[in-house]
Amino acid sequence: MSELNRPIDIYFFPPSPPSRAVLLLIRALELKHNIITTNPAAGENKTSKFLKLNPLHTIPVINDNGFILYDSHVILKYLVDVYGQDDSLYPKDPKKGAMVNLKLYFSACYLFPRFLEYHTPTVYLGHPPCDEAMDKLKDVLEHLNDFLENQNFVAGHELTVADFSVVTIISTIEAAETVNLKAFPNIWVWFQRTKKALETFGYEQINQGAQVFGKLYKNKLSAL
Numbered sequence: 580m581s582e583l584n585r586p587i588d589i590y591f592f593p594p595s596p597p598s599r600a601v602l603l604l605i606r607a608l609e610l611k612h613n614i615i616t617t618n619p620a621a622g623e624n625k626t627s628k629f630l631k632l633n634p635l636h637t638i639p640v641i642n643d644n645g646f647i648l649y650d651s652h653v654i655l656k657y658l659v660d661v662y663g664q665d666d667s668l669y670p671k672d673p674k675k676g677a678m679v680n681l682k683l684y685f686s687a688c689y690l691f692p693r694f695l696e697y698h699t700p701t702v703y704l705g706h707p708p709c710d711e712a713m714d715k716l717k718d719v720l721e722h723l724n725d726f727l728e729n730q731n732f733v734a735g736h737e738l739t740v741a742d743f744s745v746v747t748i749i750s751t752i753e754a755a756e757t758v759n760l761k762a763f764p765n766i767w768v769w770f771q772r773t774k775k776a777l778e779t780f781g782y783e784q785i786n787q788g789a790q791v792f793g794k795l796y797k798n799k800l801s802a803l
């Protein structure tokens with residue numbers, strides 16, 4: 580439950596990986612919440628009301644008793660800092676915390692942008708997929724695969740918020756069938772392990788949005 584005992588508002592859209600990462604954490608921390616469905620494709624992120632919350636017009640956004648925050652990676656850390664029963668999902672130890680940051684920034688600056696660069700021209704503009712964007716996506720997956728050599732989760736041996744961020748992107752790639760994830764064996768094993776670890780937080784239900792995105796992408800592709 581939030582500090583003032585009011586539910587946290589989350590502006591969310593199911594196909595959006597960063598939205599799902601935050602909702603999964605809200606469920607994992609058992610926080611009372613209201614889901615405010617906000618569809619960017621329908622311009623719901625560009626209303627003057629929404630732009631007051633987030634001038635960058637992205638989802639997810641949270642409103643925690645008047646404290647407004649956007650960017651999923653920032654929200655993930657904030658929620659554990661404020662509401663975590665312990666610091667396991669985002670360790671307070673500076674070095675362990677830095678390892679989580681490293682992978683959150685990897686997700687924010689490399690994995691998600693390359694995911695978007697490959698998929699969105701097809702989904703939103705009906706353009707054919709671009710080979711160069713695929714090479715860049717595979718390159719970032721190679722790095723993720725290397726990070727996962729000899730460790731169970733993306734930031735080390737324990738599940739952290741970095742896994743929440745990365746798994747919602749990887750599951751969307753799987754649903755869109757853009758890359759054969761089994762060709763990245765460490766990612767594949769980690770993916771199965773992480774889904775299992777997140778099962779009790781409603782992973783399957785929350786992550787149905789990945790299938791929605793996957794279907795949309797495949798429909799656009801077959802219409803080309």
Ligand SMILES: N[C@@H](CCC(=O)N[C@@H](CS)C(=O)NCC(=O)O)C(=O)O
Pocket residue numbers: 594595596597598619624635636637638639649650651652687
């Ligand atoms: N760095 C942001 C990225 C969020 C983001 O790009 N969200 C997409 C949906 S997946 C969005 O809202 N796009 C609409 C727009 O950019 O106008 C985060 O992690 O929250």
